Amino acid sequence: MRRIKLEDAVAGQRVARALYYPNGAAMLASGAALTPAAIQRLAQAGYRDLYVFDEGPETDEGRDLVIEAARAPMGRKLAAFFKSVRDTIGRAAGIEATDDAAAAGEKLGRPEVRKAVKALRFVEAMAGPELDAFFDGIALEKDAPMVTGMPRTEASHHVDHAMNVAARSVMVARRLGWTPRECRELCVGALLHDVGYHVLPEEALKAAPGQQLHPAAGYHILRSDTGLSLLCAHCAYQHHERFDGRGFPRRLVGMPALSPRDSVGPGSIHRYASVIAVADVFDLLTCGFPDGWAMRDDEAIGLMRKETGKALHPDALRAFLALTPPYPVGLEIEVLDGEWAGCTGVVSGVTATGMERPVIRVLRSGGAPLPKAVEMDLAKSETGFRPRGAGER
Numbered sequence: 001m002r003r004i005k006l007e008d009a010v011a012g013q014r015v016a017r018a019l020y021y022p023n024g025a026a027m028l029a030s031g032a033a034l035t036p037a038a039i040q041r042l043a044q045a046g047y048r049d050l051y052v053f054d055e056g057p058e059t060d061e062g063r064d065l066v067i068e069a070a071r072a073p074m075g076r077k078l079a080a081f082f083k084s085v086r087d088t089i090g091r092a093a094g095i096e097a098t099d100d101a102a103a104a105g106e107k108l109g110r111p112e113v114r115k116a117v118k119a120l121r122f123v124e125a126m127a128g129p130e131l132d133a134f135f136d137g138i139a140l141e142k143d144a145p146m147v148t149g150m151p152r153t154e155a156s157h158h159v160d161h162a163m164n165v166a167a168r169s170v171m172v173a174r175r176l177g178w179t180p181r182e183c184r185e186l187c188v189g190a191l192l193h194d195v196g197y198h199v200l201p202e203e204a205l206k207a208a209p210g211q212q213l214h215p216a217a218g219y220h221i222l223r224s225d226t227g228l229s230l231l232c233a234h235c236a237y238q239h240h241e242r243f244d245g246r247g248f249p250r251r252l253v254g255m256p257a258l259s260p261r262d263s264v265g266p267g268s269i270h271r272y273a274s275v276i277a278v279a280d281v282f283d284l285l286t287c288g289f290p291d292g293w294a295m296r297d298d299e300a301i302g303l304m305r306k307e308t309g310k311a312l313h314p315d316a317l318r319a320f321l322a323l324t325p326p327y328p329v330g331l332e333i334e335v336l337d338g339e340w341a342g343c344t345g346v347v348s349g350v351t352a353t354g355m356e357r358p359v360i361r362v363l364r365s366g367g368a369p370l371p372k373a374v375e376m377d378l379a380k381s382e383t384g385f386r387p388r389g390a391g392e393r
Helices: 036-045 068-093 101-108 111-119 122-126 129-136 157-175 180-191 195-199 214-222 230-238 271-287 297-306 314-323
Strands: 002-005 026-028 049-052 332-335 343-349 359-365 368-377 385-387
Touching: 002 332, 026 036, 068 101, 068 111, 068 122, 068 129, 068 157, 068 195, 101 214, 129 157, 129 180, 157 180, 157 271, 157 314, 180 230, 180 271, 195 214, 214 230, 230 271, 271 297, 271 314, 297 314, 332 359, 343 368
Parallel strands: none
Antiparallel strands: 002 049, 332 343, 332 385, 343 359, 359 368
16 A cells, blocks of 8 residues: 555556545545546545555555544534534624634624524534444554554545544543543544634634634533533643643643643643644644645654643653654655665554554665565664655755
């Protein structure tokens, strides 16, 4: 399996990861052969990359954060729900691009807006078999090294982002030893952490001041009349706070540790939000939306390491890094020295003990396919490698 840019896709290649329309309906199933019409359809839908099966025998390489059978129904449910939030709460509130947090909070607190919030039945909207399957389908710690990214479009960004942040947050919480009840509560809070975006006008979302409104807007939506835990509201309110107290909107500071037994004092970030913040940053850095430029996973991880104890809670980041390979399955690589110097291939496997040194499958020399693919476990050698294209920007 190999992740390629859409512009490099050619007819005849077979899709290795299912692709969806923005409404969650299936566009191309795994194994489907690309045609010129399918490639054009992907471009029209806004896809920038996709996974294809590579040359040679197929193997079960990599997995999504959430199994496909659970991701698709939850995606459809979230897409419909976020649209309802825009069409009901957003319309009733009438927030303008020039409104500050106080004005937006006042509008979201009006009786007619609270009535609209209550009418959406948040508990019923988030509960059900879709959430059960989604929660149960999140990758386990033993599977985490083989997790790969999911191609997305700008139209599906908010839904995909919500699901990715929720899944990674739950994985981190499980590693930290939190209870299943806490993990599930965190999952719901993470799925809704950006709900405030959906009541803001388009103009506000394109400017930094407007973007900073969404945590407070999400809090005002979720804090009452929804039936959800108040902690879900604080997931929305606090996920842009920083461990060092320089975040927004309230400049809270991180707790010393993320133990389930720690209480939250005045001015402190709740541990749920500290975990969501790490998953949120990684997904935004690597997805390429909405600004159109994405970091590779190893670049994002390098940047996040520099933010430990600053923007990001050290406990949350440490657990996240133990679960997140910097060189994921499907990444194209170049061998730098040794017998296969100058050859290229893909990452074909990662182990929990060798996150920084994956297994690679060498496939080509000078652009021509090798007679037989060569498997190399970099954890057992000193061979140098780099992601293909690294250093070209």
